[in-house]
Amino acid sequence: MFVSCIAPRIVGVISFSIILTYETYKSVVVRSWPLGIVYRLMQLIIISYFVGYVFLYERAYQVADTATESSVITKVKGFGRLNNAVMDVADYIYPPQGEGVFSIITKIIKTDNQFQGRCSEVTHLEQFTHVFSQCIITGACNTSAGYCEIEGWCPAEDDKVDIKPMPEFVNFTIYIKNTIRFPRFNVSRENFPSTKSIKNCTYDKNTDPFCPIFRVGYILDETQQNVTLLGGEIGINIEWRCNLDHNVNSCVPTYSFSKLDAPFQNASLSKGYNFRFAKYYKTEDGTDYRCLHKAFAVRFDVMVTGIARKFSLIPTVINVIAAVTSVGMGTVLCDLILLHCSKGAQYYKEKKFEEVSEEQIHESLTLKPGSQLSIRRGNSSCNDSGAVSLSTNC
Numbered sequence: 030m031f032v033s034c035i036a037p038r039i040v041g042v043i044s045f046s047i048i049l050t051y052e053t054y055k056s057v058v059v060r061s062w063p064l065g066i067v068y069r070l071m072q073l074i075i076i077s078y079f080v081g082y083v084f085l086y087e088r089a090y091q092v093a094d095t096a097t098e099s100s101v102i103t104k105v106k107g108f109g110r111l112n113n114a115v116m117d118v119a120d121y122i123y124p125p126q127g128e129g130v131f132s133i134i135t136k137i138i139k140t141d142n143q144f145q146g147r148c149s150e151v152t153h154l155e156q157f158t159h160v161f162s163q164c165i166i167t168g169a170c171n172t173s174a175g176y177c178e179i180e181g182w183c184p185a186e187d188d189k190v191d192i193k194p195m196p197e198f199v200n201f202t203i204y205i206k207n208t209i210r211f212p213r214f215n216v217s218r219e220n221f222p223s224t225k226s227i228k229n230c231t232y233d234k235n236t237d238p239f240c241p242i243f244r245v246g247y248i249l250d251e252t253q254q255n256v257t258l259l260g261g262e263i264g265i266n267i268e269w270r271c272n273l274d275h276n277v278n279s280c281v282p283t284y285s286f287s288k289l290d291a292p293f294q295n296a297s298l299s300k301g302y303n304f305r306f307a308k309y310y311k312t313e314d315g316t317d318y319r320c321l322h323k324a325f326a327v328r329f330d331v332m333v334t335g336i337a338r339k340f341s342l343i344p345t346v347i348n349v350i351a352a353v354t355s356v357g358m359g360t361v362l363c364d365l366i367l368l369h370c371s372k373g374a375q376y377y378k379e380k381k382f383e384e385v386s387e388e389q390i391h392e393s394l395t396l397k398p399g400s401q402l403s404i405r406r407g408n409s410s411c412n413d414s415g416a417v418s419l420s421t422n423c
């Protein structure tokens with residue numbers, strides 16, 4: 030009727046009449062309990078998916094912030110004994126600034142008083158073509174002894190000596206000070222409450238899970254790292270999962286430990302972790318000499334990950350709308366069954382789709398001017414809601 034008021038009649042132009050149609054929906058109530066069960070079951074599945082998974086499990090009513098700002102400061106404490114000398118923090122921590130990535134040296138092979146010059150190599154002749162060789166070969170070789178001459182810092186380092194790592198290493202403690210900020214919610218947290226005394230605590234995942242002081246031996250046990258194995262890389266993971274709809278004090282970290290170099294475990298080359306550094310001195314006549322250290326170390330890497338969630342109106346509204354719309358999906362399946370798979374499919378189709386053309390309206394208007402539009406077909410039984418009621422029994 031609306032169209033007939035504002036637009037001229039387009040009748041006879043077939044191509045237009047196909048495009049220019051308007052579909053409106055009328056309700057057909059099908060009294061069939063199998064179809065009713067399917068329909069309600071579909072609705073139940075969709076509702077429970079949205080309530081259970083989308084809202085309760087995935088928390089779609091919240092927004093998340095993973096772009097965290099975090100800082101880590103570490104401090105290691107403990108004394109060890111190596112090569113008959115007592116080692117303190119300044120001797121075994123590298124680098125000394127207390128960063129999130131640091132190495133604890135467990136064993137050092139020292140080569141004292143190296144001067145520039147020529148001397149005999151330490152490694153045996155046949156191994157000497159090795160790409161990892163440290164020196165320049167002069168070419169002069171003592172074939173009877175099986176050694177060649179090298180040019181560089183002499184005497185050459187002999188790293189085949191057997192030195193035991195510091196046994197006290199396992200009793201060292203690592204103190205980790207970690208702060209994290211979630212900029213989206215402007216919430217900052219630290220990894221231990223400033224009110225709590227942490228002087229005498231040691232981390233234990235069961236008895237003291239919030240203490241920021243870790244015994245190295247405990248970490249090695251947790252990663253199943255063999256203490257006698259030299260070198261290695263250990264990750265200390267600090268994970269923040271915060272639901273800021275709850276009290277902010279329940280936003281606390283959890284710690285876990287992992288062995289980062291596990292893939293190299295069975296590699297024959299580059300096993301463990303070591304590096305070299307030298308200390309340089311001058312003799313009285315001005316000649317440089319140095320003391321070379323080959324350090325075997327365990328490298329620690331403190332990694333911080335965080336996610337904070339908080340209620341937000343926009344995702345809530347969007348997801349509620351998606352849920353409500355999806356409940357209507359039940360009708361799609363039921364329509365498929367009703368119109369294609371049921372016994373009276375043809376009958377239902379006739380009831381469901383009805384065409385009204387403007388000629389019919391005009392006919393009915395000219396026949397009974399002033400009367401309401403009446404549909405000529407399918408006016409079998411109308412209840413007061415205006416819906417046509419069908420029964421599968423008939």
Ligand SMILES: *[C@@H]1O[C@H](CO)[C@@H](O)[C@H](O)[C@H]1NC(C)=O
Binds near residue numbers: 199
């Ligand atoms: C580590 O500390 C414990 C307790 O203080 C001590 O019994 C143990 O001997 C220490 N281990 C080493 C290797 O020093």
